[in-house]
Amino acid sequence: MKTKAKRPITLRKKNKLINIITREPLFVFLILGFLGFIFIRAINPDSLKSEQPFLVNVSEKNLISFIQAQNKVYKEKSAKAYFKALSEDEKEEIKKRYIHQEVLYREGLKLGLDENDEMIKRRLVQKMEYLTRGFSQDIEAINETEIKKYYQDNIYLYIQEQTVSFSHIYFSKNKRGLKNALFDAQNTKLKVREEALYPEQAGKYGDHFLYFRSYINKSEKFVASQLGDDFSKDIFSENKIGLWVGPFKSTYGYHLVYIIKNTAEITPPIEDVASLILADLQQLKVKDVERRAINKIIEKYEIVE
Template sequence: MKKLLKEPFLHFVLIGLLIFMVYSLTTDEYDSDKDIIIDDSDISHLVSIWELQWQREPTTEELTGLIKKTVKQEVMYREALKMNLDHNDEIIKRRLAQKMDFLTNDVSALVNKPSDEDLESYYKENSGRYLRPHQFSFYQVCFTYDNHSDPVNQAKLILNDNSDLSPEQFMKFGDPLPFPYYYESIYANKLNSELGGKIAESLQELPLNQWTGPVESGFGTHLIYLTDRTEPKLPSFAQMKDVIRRDYDYDMEIESRKKIYDNIKSGYELKLKANLDKELKDKIMSEFGS
């Protein structure tokens, strides 16, 4: 039980539920339906927004105008509610749902920072997320379909006749393209992004220090002279601590929002009366928990 009470995620959920309980008890902010109260906090809010926009304090006349505008908005808002103008209004529904989301977002700001022990445990459980991919250093020449009817065959012919040439001698072959002749310590994901296709996967199996190929990319057919290949490695916890903390906070926030929503949702019953396919209807009802 003590261990459970120390769980940071439990803190997220409990604080989140507390926020909604307090908020639900304080929603009746008016002394009566006819009272429109403008207090110091309202004035401070109006002034802050003005200063943010205009980089100065409002004059007395400008402040008067802001207050009058706020009062008019409140009057019209209450009258609209009396007339049920908010009923089935998609914009209002969306805005109120967003405000509820903002409340759940505030939960993370109220929770104590995770300990190093929490972060290390998270790091171990999610180590694959922080694994650095292969790195490659290599020379390459490329033969494109724009310049060759059969670039694969052209690459094979060049390789068969010139496989003993050094990288410096070999650079006379291939088509001119807007990427380097030599790549140094480039990560696999970046390489695939630059050249297209899955060229990095092909480089994982190539021998070092000799011309090999052909290797396909999004640009065409390559001949490769691989000089170095670094296997994937996991950075230390100390190296990644700031990133781990950011990811931890984000995941905790997502999980807490889901738990809070599930708790609120449990007070409702979904009645799906639309004419939908049975499989789809069952799926929706199951996910809602009905």
């Protein structure tokens, strides 16, 4: 039985087939799409991987990074140890907080909330500064000589300023008038001295004061901020303890004052503040590492004016 030989496709039939294809837009679209797929796959194989925008990966690694950022723990090893020590409930709480942040962050990006936002810029700068502090291996150990020198050069930072503790009876110039406030204060001083009243017993005298009736271990600057410079100077120069003195004039009127304690300025010996000095020096060294790391980054950029 003879079989018929296949006829070759003639040029006319090829042209007819091409005309049919080009008249079908869907077919053309599919072909172009396929060619585009091949092209993208060739130049960037990873670009076609699904980004899975609705997937939040709560892996241990991500949670540890989250802890580092939240708790300002520079070393990953420390953050990992912290995470391992958490109970299951605490880890679950960390997961919830991470999911909360990640989801809202992504939604914010979708809405374009990150564009031209000065607050986000500052936050990113802070994060980069934080990351540069992680180079703890660049921080040199602090020796005793450094501590002594820093103490000598910056002793003013560790001076414990003079403080005073006192109670007062207030006579308002607005309520009584300035002259009457002074007169009433002078008369009341005679009464409270005669009665030998303690501060806690003197509430029946005077007017209600805007701030406090008693001030404990306050600096001259603090007292001045509430009662005025002249009043503060008078109180800090007063040497009569445990006695009603005054009247002293303030911004608001006159006051009888009972000095409970007046502590002189103290310059502590280096032994008493060595731990504070060490902490301050470490912070300075961290800042120095941060500065040098940022300068290296800046060097990569061309600055134009």
